């Protein structure tokens with residue numbers, strides 16, 4: 001039985017991938033993507049809004065623009081639909097007449113959209129450098145090695161993989177191949193309940209915090225039955241006995257945005273704003289979620305604010321673009337960002353108006369840039385895992 005203080009750690013796990021400057025050089029195996037070709041309009045171009053409108057109008061129903069909740073306002077303005085990654089992928093699949101799906105989000109989301117949309121639809125990511133540091137923390141090679149470790153410890157047969165939507169297509173395919181399911185932050189509890197009906201243990205990838213928070217706070221799994229698999233240590237830093245005793249094997253990954261919130265930020269905001277309700281995303285650290293008043297997915301946070309009483313005060317622990325938009329949408333309530341330090345998701349923010357204009361104008365001129373394609377074999381298994389999630393009760 002084991003748990004370590006490291007379990008809550010959010011110090012960045014060293015990446016096996018060479019660090020690339022965002023938008024420069026190329027690494028097709030990384031969620032950071034590859035360089036973005038083409039001449040982008042200058043960000044200061046005063047005609048950008050008019051150009052985006054004109055190109056979108058020219059494309060008509062042939063294009064469908066998806067905007068993730070964490071995108072900038074200037075991009076959201078052109079989205080046909082907004083939502084979290086899974087809702088957006090499903091919305092895209094429900095629009096077969098759209099030849100081009102422009103995904104204003106990050107790389108793994110565009111991959112999921114490609115998996116769920118038809119053959120003839122092309123999914124386009126306006127900036128290929130829009131990756132996700134969390135998804136990058138679990139590579140196919142590392143996860144295959146982890147499975148070998150579990151096999152050697154004699155626990156692989158009793159283990160069901162559950163992977164968060166925020167993972168690469170390769171990891172989703174691994175999950176499908178080994179009889180597991182995908183989950184979102186909205187249905188993680190149902191996914192875990194299902195998984196524990198199939199096996200004795202869960203390997204939860206790649207976000208340790210969502211896995212731990214759901215297992216411990218929603219399902220009553222004891223904290224000391226959650227162990228942390230560190231892909232940068234031999235055998236994940238765990239003994240065979242620890243693996244045999246564990247119920248939840250958590251991958252050592254985290255979101256660099258949600259991992260920033262601390263118990264100090266919760267204490268500080270309570271002192272600064274008496275009567276404030278602290279509402280955080282389950283990608284936050286366990287001690288932050290425990291200290292908060294409420295916890296829930298992006299969609300849950302949006303609904304909670306919609307239902308809140310006028311005059312109520314809220315400190316929100318999620319991505320800053322969304323918190324600012326919520327503050328603007330609810331002028332009758334006080335809505336603040338949980339941390340005093342301003343922090344956007346830097347890769348989400350890679351998608352800006354110049355990239356969107358460049359993408360739409362390219363499509364309108366008959367060029368299809370930055371197409372995200374998942375190969376047929378990966379797609380087959382990834383889709384099996386996604387389908388299992390869709391079939392969850």
Ligand code: SF4
Pocket residue numbers: 070106131132133134135166255256257258319345346347348
């Ligand atoms: S907010 Fe976190 S999980 Fe979402 S794209 Fe950014 S780094 Fe990845």
